[in-house]
Amino acid sequence: MPPAASPLVELKNVSLAYGEGRDATLALGDATMSIAQGEFVAVVGPSGCGKSTLMKLVTGLIAPTSGEVRVRDARVTGPIRGVGMAFQNSTLMPWRTTRDNVMLPLEVVEPHKRRLRTDRAFYFDKAQKLLASVGLGEFGDKYPWQLSGGMQQRANVCRALIHEPQILMLDEPFGALDAFTREELWGILQQLWLERRFTAVLVTHDLREAVFLADTVYVMSRRPGRIVKIRTVDLPRPRRLETTFTPAFVDIVHELRERIQLEHA
Amino acid sequence: MTARQERLARLLMPWLTLGVLLLAWELACILFDVPEIIAPRPSRVFEVAVQRWDLLLRFCLETLWTTLIGFALAIGFGLLLGLAIGASPFVYAGLYPLLIAFNAIPKVAIVPILMIWVGIGALPAVITAFVISFVPIVVNVATGLATIEPEMRDLLRSLGASNWEILTKVGIPRAMPYLFASLKVAATLAFVGSVLSETVGGNRGIGFLMLSASARNDSATTFAGLFAIAIMGVGVYAVCALIERRMTRWAFRGELVR
Ligand SMILES: Nc1ncnc2c1ncn2[C@@H]1O[C@H](COP(=O)(O)OP(=O)(O)O)[C@@H](O)[C@H]1O
Ligand SMILES: [Mg+2]
Numbered sequence: 001m002p003p004a005a006s007p008l009v010e011l012k013n014v015s016l017a018y019g020e021g022r023d024a025t026l027a028l029g030d031a032t033m034s035i036a037q038g039e040f041v042a043v044v045g046p047s048g049c050g051k052s053t054l055m056k057l058v059t060g061l062i063a064p065t066s067g068e069v070r071v072r073d074a075r076v077t078g079p080i081r082g083v084g085m086a087f088q089n090s091t092l093m094p095w096r097t098t099r100d101n102v103m104l105p106l107e108v109v110e111p112h113k114r115r116l117r118t119d120r121a122f123y124f125d126k127a128q129k130l131l132a133s134v135g136l137g138e139f140g141d142k143y144p145w146q147l148s149g150g151m152q153q154r155a156n157v158c159r160a161l162i163h164e165p166q167i168l169m170l171d172e173p174f175g176a177l178d179a180f181t182r183e184e185l186w187g188i189l190q191q192l193w194l195e196r197r198f199t200a201v202l203v204t205h206d207l208r209e210a211v212f213l214a215d216t217v218y219v220m221s222r223r224p225g226r227i228v229k230i231r232t233v234d235l236p237r238p239r240r241l242e243t244t245f246t247p248a249f250v251d252i253v254h255e256l257r258e259r260i261q262l263e264h265a
Numbered sequence: 266m267t268a269r270q271e272r273l274a275r276l277l278m279p280w281l282t283l284g285v286l287l288l289a290w291e292l293a294c295i296l297f298d299v300p301e302i303i304a305p306r307p308s309r310v311f312e313v314a315v316q317r318w319d320l321l322l323r324f325c326l327e328t329l330w331t332t333l334i335g336f337a338l339a340i341g342f343g344l345l346l347g348l349a350i351g352a353s354p355f356v357y358a359g360l361y362p363l364l365i366a367f368n369a370i371p372k373v374a375i376v377p378i379l380m381i382w383v384g385i386g387a388l389p390a391v392i393t394a395f396v397i398s399f400v401p402i403v404v405n406v407a408t409g410l411a412t413i414e415p416e417m418r419d420l421l422r423s424l425g426a427s428n429w430e431i432l433t434k435v436g437i438p439r440a441m442p443y444l445f446a447s448l449k450v451a452a453t454l455a456f457v458g459s460v461l462s463e464t465v466g467g468n469r470g471i472g473f474l475m476l477s478a479s480a481r482n483d484s485a486t487t488f489a490g491l492f493a494i495a496i497m498g499v500g501v502y503a504v505c506a507l508i509e510r511r512m513t514r515w516a517f518r519g520e521l522v523r
Contacts (some may be wrong), residue, residue, distance in 0.1 A: 059423050085423045091416045094515040095438045104434070108424045145518045163424075 004213065006073055007034040007168070008199050009058055014067035015224070027053045029224035030067070037166075040193060042130045042210035046263055053171050053204040054225070059083050072169075080167075084160030084198075086258055088154040088172040092144035098155050099140035102127045105163040112163055130158045134188050143200065150181035157189065161196070168200045174209065181207075183207030183241060186212050190238055207256050211249060212239055219256060222263050231257045305485040310492065313485040320474070325493050328459055328470040332501075336393025336455040341400040343451070344444060347406025347415050351440065352432060357407070368400045372458060376465040389460040390470060396450040397458035402444065409443030410436050442516035445509035452501040460494055 017024040028050035035041050036120055043051050056062045057069055060076040069076040084105070090100045106123055113247055131140050133155040138149075144152055153173055160168055161189040170189075174182040175210040190213060191202055204210050210217045219229035233252055235243060243249050288308045293299070294306040301309060314321060349356045350364075372393060379389040413435055419432045463472025471490045478486035508516070 028488070056419065061422055063420055079422050079425055081425060083423050085420055087416045089416070091414060093417070093435070093438065094518075095441075095513075105424050107434070108421065108430055110427045112427050143515060145515070169423075 002071050007035040008039075008072060009033070009035040009201075010068075010070040011054075011058070014057060014064045014066045014069055016050070016057060017060065017065045026063065028057070028222035029226050031220075031225065031227055034200065036199045036201060038199055040202070040213055040215045042202045042204060042214035042217045043202055043220060044065060044207060044217060044262070045225060046222050047205060049220045049223050050124065050225030051220065052171055054220075055085070055171050055201065055203060059085065059167075059169060076091070081225070082166040083169060084157045084163065084165035084167070085169045086153075086160040086171070086173045088175045090156040090164060092152055092155060092159070094143060094145055097141050097143055098136065098147065099124075099127050099131065101144060102140075102155060102158045102162055102242060104159060107161045115193075127158075127162060129136070130162055131155070132151075134158060150177050152183060153177060155190065157185075157192070161192065164196070164198075165200060168198045169263070170200065170202045172203055172205065175205070182206070182209065187241070189213060205262075207253050208244055211235075211252050211256070212244060218254060219259050228263075229256070231256060267478035275516065282466055291346065302482050302484050305488055309406075310488045314492070315487040317486065317489070321471075321493055322491060324474040324490070325497060326472045327387070328390075328413050328456075328463065328472065329497055330495070331390040331396050331470060332455045332459040332497075335391040335459060336398055336501075338391070338452060339399035339402055339455065340393045340448065342395075343402025343447075346399075347440070348410060348432070348436070351407035351410025352405065352428075356471070357411075361407075364400060364401040364403060371463040372397045373461055373465060376462050379462070379464055385467050390459040390467065390472075393453040393462035398460075401447045401450045401454065405443040405447035407441045409440030413439050425506055442509075442513040445505070445513055448505040449502055450511065452505050453498045456494060456498045456501070 011031050014028065014031045015026065016028040017026045019025060020245075031050075031054065033041075043049055043054060053062070057064055060069070060071075060072070060078050061079045071080050092098070093104070096104070103123060105126075106116050112123065120233060128140060129139065131137055132159065136151060136154055136158070139147060139151060144155065147155065153176075156173065157170070160170070174185050177185070186209060193213075194200070200213075202210070204212055214233055217229075217231045218227050219231070220226065221228045230248075231252065233253075235246075235248060288302075289308050292307060294304060305313075322391065346360070350360055351357070374395055376389060376394070379392055383389055383392070416437075417435050418431060421435060426434070460472040463470035464476050467473050471493055475487045475490035478484075478490065
């Protein structure tokens with residue numbers, strides 16, 4: 001990682017409680033993180049430990065109960081600019097074709113929103129190229145429900161990237177897929193990242209996925225989630241499927257697994 | 266059975282059931298020697314309908330127009346109110362209980378009031394058709410809007426979308442299947458409303474025709490009116506169902522469309 005002057009995203013002792021008074025549940029307790037520009041970060045932890053909450057805090061969708069979230073050296077008070085998000089159950093809209101789904105951010109995010117009407121052909125082409133790069137070139141006119149789960153998730157990632165966001169947030173994007181499809185998508189995602197070098201935050205409960213993709217893996221404790229371990233992964237890129245069988249890779253996965261097992265003890 | 270035969274059979278089923286029912290009715294009338302004034306034989310009703318078709322058609326068209334105007338108003342108003350209630354918790358809290366209370370009022374009770382206000386004629390029928398059919402539209406549209414997946418909303422918010430953009434890009438398309446589903450119910454209710462108003466008091470429409478026919482002990486004509494309403498109801502229902510399939514193909518995942 002090239003040492004950046006100041007991190008792109010910073011969390012300082014951030015905690016978050018849902019609800020108020022006696023009903024309040026502490027979802028995230030005292031998280032401190034710092035993510036550099038262009039870094040690929042993975043967050044792993046048991047389900048319900050506040051990973052999705054962490055995503056929403058970073059993107060400004062919810063405000064922390066205490067602590068501070070800073071992005072580009074400014075305190076986050078509302079939804080931040082320049083993010084792309086993808087969730088586990090692909091939130092593709094069933095009434096739009098796959099291509100129209102992918103082009104949705106262009107209808108909302110400036111400066112594309114302004115240019116979309118006049119440069120329709122350009123953007124159409126852009127969406128088509130992006131779809132082709134994940135192997136969906138011929139499926140632009142199909143509706144999401146006509147695609148397989150893996151194809152839907154690829155389209156989902158395309159939609160998160162079409163407006164060239166600086167920050168890509170992925171919340172268990174491949175969780176519902178079979179192992180083969182999932183591993184194929186790791187490769188595709190890594191390729192996109194190597195080409196574009198956006199900053200990526202990936203939430204997952206698959207340790208191999210985290211180690212395969214990330215520069216840094218954060219391990220969270222059970223609810224209320226705290227960050228209990230930070231592990232850098234300095235395996236060379238591009239990582240391949242064979243990489244996952246090398247001792248170096250397996251060792252890191254084991255190390256993370258042992259830490260997580262403590263949470264279930 | 267092949268797929269083709271099965272489809273054909275399914276198409277014929279309602280006609281078959283109708284035929285059997287009418288036949289049973291006819292036979293019962295003959296067998297038990299039912300006087301025509303109590304229940305005319307279907308063949309007699311049919312005969313009268315053919316004889317007086319021009320009269321029936323004229324009154325039917327009057328009813329059809331008032332119903333459709335009331336129904337159209339209900340769609341417009343119901344859609345707007347449904348969107349407002351579904352989009353804003355404040356509007357919901359303020360209006361929903363009132364809406365339920367209003368819906369509980371038997372509409373037959375408001376027709377006399379309407380007549381005091383607007384006199385007789387087409388207007389009270391239009392208004393009754395409207396008030397009886399807009400509630401299911403409001404409730405359905407509001408439900409469609411209120412049940413948007415939170416992730417979809419979060420996604421748009423993370424892109425910096427305004428509330429208006431969230432409404433137009435997710436809310437309204439999402440509410441469409443709910444709207445169209447409610448139209449089928451609301452269309453038949455609209456007929457109930459207009460005929461109700463025509464029967465309680467009025468000088469036009471199929472309800473009035475039935476009322477005056479029954480006053481003359483002409484039950485064959487009364488029953489012919491009944492059938493005419495049923496036929497119009499089914500017709501409008503079918504049109505709504507057709508539009509629904511066309512407009513919200515995605516909601517059926519393409520399955521119903523051939
Ligand atoms: N909107 C909400 N209201 C109340 N509690 C919530 C809400 N969202 C999440 N929680 C609770 O906060 C905790 C963390 O949730 P989440 O961040 O979704 O966990 P994860 O993504 O790690 O599975 C869970 O215990 C969950 O029940
Ligand atoms: Mg989650």
